[in-house]
Amino acid sequence: MRVPQSQDPDSQDPDSQDPDPQGPESQDKAVADHYVAYPYPARDPADEGKRLIEGSPSRLAEVEHYLFQGRLPSPFRVLVAGGGTGDGAIQLAQHMASRGVEGEVVWLDLSPASRAVAEARAGVRGLNNIRFVQGSLLEAKALVGGDFDYVDCCGVLHHLDAPEAGLAALKAVLKPAGGMGVMVYGALGRRGVYDMQEMAETLAPTDLAPEQRLAIGQRLFKDLPPSNWLRRNPFVRDHLDGGEAGFYDLLLHARDRAYTVRDFIALAASASMSVVSFIEPARYDPAAYLTDPKLLATISALSPQDQAIFAERLAGNMTTHVAYLADVARAGEATAQASDLQWVPVLRDPETRDALANTARSGKLVADTMGVKLTRSLPRRAPAILRRVDGVFALSAILRDIQAADAGLTEDAFLRDFQALFRGLNGLNLMWLRRAD
Ligand SMILES: C[S@@+](CC[C@H](N)C(=O)[O-])C[C@H]1O[C@@H](n2cnc3c(N)ncnc32)[C@H](O)[C@@H]1O
Known part of the structure; x- marks a missing residue:
């Protein structure tokens, strides 16, 4: 792994005009050159007419659930830091426009080539709620001001050379009641990636042009023996599926580090932030993998953080960590809780509602998450509830509708069943809550 070299002040010549080929300045230049040559991820603006790319973090309803207790502030001010070719900014701006949410999305990135792609995508969609600012997120406050609800x-x-400094710069532009959606690479799931980066550095140092580095890296990849860990790792795919930009980003990056859950929690803490939730929550719960009741009893006594650390080691497949973060003072209260009937359940994929309701008749839902089958148990009334979830009806309306056929159903029994259903689906990040208006 390319870890920034630690600086020994005594060994530095302050007047030297030649940046250390391994040093932060040289790496900064290599990273900037990289995203000019291969804007990432590669996107064709014309595709915006055919589909919207959606994902975590930053689906709007997901952000609302995890960070704003089910009700977005209005107006809603968003910063997409390192916005790249626009996936996050386009998703957020489109969701806001479709829902009529007032506010703006600010795209901030160093790369002019990525900006051209992101702007063209917004143009195809006719989105006028994105502002594009070119520059470093380390200077976010000077470039884009403060008071963002969401980053x-x-x-x-x-x-970044110093991820802690980057996170601190972003925290500084966030309102105290705001939150962040962050993705960092996962150390255990990226086994083999850093061996390949080290070898590529030997054969294709970063002072070569990106095109030359790509050609050498591709030749090396073709020649890897079958025993090589990258070859054997089925969880990383960008070099296979992501075109030249994907290959370069994964295997030829000039500066790239990965985080264990423990390291990531420490990174958040460096900015006085806590993890509100990892996505998907069940993947960070050892109970989703283990069946041995004695082991489970011991593990259930651990703190949620230690359970997440344990789950990462158990699963071994986490190539990234996606998490919502909030200031330590409000992280425990940021997320909506299914506490009463004034909540509107929202399905991540509304078009799958009827299929989900049918599956729920078996009393369980089995999801394949990167080679592991996670089983969620569902309550008896799950199908009846699910069939009535439309993202508009509050639980009170759903209960009334079910009571028309089942007059004996009490509010308490219904709420217990809904909470069990919610635990099952939310664990797979398939359902969120919005506060009824
Ligand atoms: C892997 S891409 C991710 C793009 C985008 N966030 C996404 O999810 O598709 C990383 C992006 O971070 C940008 N970047 C790197 N260092 C930066 C900095 N200091 N300030 C702003 N952007 C930066 C790069 O130019 C690049 O577009």
Whole structure:
């Protein structure tokens, strides 16, 4: 792994004009050159007419659930830091426009080539709620001001010389009651990636042009023996599926580090922030994997953080960590809780509602998450509730509708069943809550 070299002040010549080829300045230049040559992820603006790319972090309803107790502030001010070719900014701006949410999305990135792609995508969609600012997130306050409700920073912090400084710069532009959606690389799931980066550095140092480095890296990849860990790792795919930009980003990055859950929690803490939730929550719960009751009893006594650390080691497949963060003072209260009937359940994929309701008749839902089957048990009334979830009806209306056929159903029994259903689906990040208006 390319970890920034620690600086020994005594060994530095302050007047030297030649940046250390391994040093932060040289790496900064290599990272900037990289995203000019290969804007990432590669996107064709014309595709905006055909589909919207959606994902975590930063689906609007997901942000509302995890960070704003089910009700977005209005107006809603968003910063997408290291916005790249626009996936996060386009998703957020489109969701806001479709829902009529007032506010703006500010895209901030160093790369002019990525800006051109992101702006063209917004143009195809006719979105006029995105402002584009070119520059470093380390200077966010000077470039874009403060008072953001939400900051998206997906796949960026791990490319900085000092990720803690990056997170601190973003925290400084966030309102105290705001939150962040962050993605960093996962150390255990990326086994083999850093061996390949080290070898590529030997054969294709970062002072070569990006095109030359790509050609050499591709030749090396073709020649890897079958025993090589990258070859054997089925969880990383960008070099296979992501075109030249994906290959370069994964295997030829000039500065790239990965985080264990423990390291990531420490990174958040460096900015006085806590993890509100990892996505998907069940993947960070050892109970989703283990069946041995004695082991489970011991593990259930651990703190949620230690359970997440344990789950990462158990699963071994976490190539990234996606998490919502908030200031330590409000992280425990940021997320909506299904406490009464004034909540509107929202399905992540509304078009799957009827299929989900049918599956729920078996009393369980089995999801394949990167080679592991996670089983969620569902309550008896799950199908009846699910069939009535439309993202508009509050639980009170759903209860009334079910009571028309089941007059004996009490509010308490209904709420217990809904809470069990919610635990099952939310664990897989399939259902969120919005506060009824
Ligand atoms: C892997 S891409 C991720 C892009 C985008 N967030 C996404 O999820 O698709 C990393 C991006 O971070 C940008 N970047 C790197 N260092 C930066 C900095 N200091 N300030 C702003 N952007 C930066 C790069 O230019 C690049 O577009």
